[in-house]
Amino acid sequence: MRFFIDTANLDEIKEAKDFGILDGVTTNPSLMAKEGITGTDNVMKHYKAICELTDGDVSAEVISTDFEGIIREGQILADLAPNIVVKVPMIRDGVKAISWFTENDIRTNCTLVFSAGQAILAAKAGATYLSPFIGRIDDTSWDGIELIHQIAEIYAIQSFDTEILAASIRNSKHIVDAAESGADVVTCPLKAILGLLYHPLTDIGLAKFLADHKKANEKA
Ligand code: G3P
Numbered sequence: 145m146r147f148f149i150d151t152a153n154l155d156e157i158k159e160a161k162d163f164g165i166l167d168g169v170t171t172n173p174s175l176m177a178k179e180g181i182t183g184t185d186n187v188m189k190h191y192k193a194i195c196e197l198t199d200g201d202v203s204a205e206v207i208s209t210d211f212e213g214i215i216r217e218g219q220i221l222a223d224l225a226p227n228i229v230v231k232v233p234m235i236r237d238g239v240k241a242i243s244w245f246t247e248n249d250i251r252t253n254c255t256l257v258f259s260a261g262q263a264i265l266a267a268k269a270g271a272t273y274l275s276p277f278i279g280r281i282d283d284t285s286w287d288g289i290e291l292i293h294q295i296a297e298i299y300a301i302q303s304f305d306t307e308i309l310a311a312s313i314r315n316s317k318h319i320v321d322a323a324e325s326g327a328d329v330v331t332c333p334l335k336a337i338l339g340l341l342y343h344p345l346t347d348i349g350l351a352k353f354l355a356d357h358k359k360a361n362e363k364a
Contacts (some may be wrong), residue, residue: 145323148200148331150311152179152190157197160334168200170275170311170331172231172255173207188224195225203253203273203331205231214241222250229253229272234262239269246270253309263295267304273329277312278322288312289321296326316340 146167149160152175160166171194181190191204202225206217214237218230222245230245231253232238242252246269253273254266258281266274276295278288292310299306310322313332316339322330 145327146200146329147337148203148309148329149334149337150175150313150331151333152176152181152194154193154197156334157194160337161197163334163338165337166198166200167329168202168227168331169194169198170203170231170253170309172205188220191221191224191228195227199227201229201251201273202227203229203231203255205233205255209233209235209237211237211240211244214238215244218245218250218252231255231275232271234258234266239265242266242269242271254306255311258291260291260294260298263306263308264298264302264304267299267302267306271306273307273309275309275311275331278310278318279312279314281312282314289318289325292322292327293325300326 147165148168148170149157149166150170152171157169181187195202204221206214208214208217214232221228221230229251232242233256234254242254245252251272253275254271255275257263257274257276263274276291281288281291292308295308307328309329309331310327311331313319313330313336316336319330319336319340
């Protein structure tokens with residue numbers, strides 16, 4: 145399973161890269177706004193800066209919701225760098241645009257996915273990635289991980305090539321459950337990935353190893 149970082153913050157991307165686990169980046173209009181990136185020129189410059197930080201795929205989301213606008217924006221985004229993936233919302237014109245991008249060799253990430261039906265449509269359109277939002281589903285008291293499991297089963301039965309990119313990850317357990325449920329990729333805040341590191345018994349065990357070593361070598 146690959147780890148993407150869900151952020152537009154360059155420092156967080158660099159930190160993930162230094163940690164050695166960065167396989168890619170996903171952004172969305174809210175994450176770009178959070179970084180104060182406004183204006184087309186600044187947005188394009190920022191996407192380029194992200195693409196220079198990783199060889200992995202970088203999802204850049206369109207703002208348009210009409211077919212012509214999505215195509216126009218998506219082509220501009222795709223021309224920024226070879227590792228750009230055009231992020232398109234699961235709406236009627238979005239599915240139509242993903243089909244067009246597929247026919248024109250532009251890779252896509254279908255986002256804002258909340259059902260197996262939407263996942264089937266995205267795969268039929270040839271989306272490169274599918275982004276089911278686990279956390280936001282959990283927020284409605286439904287089971288986000290169950291959706292990942294259901295989509296993974298359908299995609300395997302139907303031999304769909306679209307990769308499941310589990311998104312809206314809130315914590316480390318989401319990462320473990322997504323891995324267990326068949327996600328190809330998780331995209332999350334670095335904090336959720338770093339949370340995988342910690343277990344109290346590891347800390348206790350290491351402290352004892354070092355204490356025993358120190359005690360034995362004091363006598364030597
Ligand atoms: O970027 C897409 C998705 O990961 C957003 O997650 O935390 O805003 O629900 P979140």
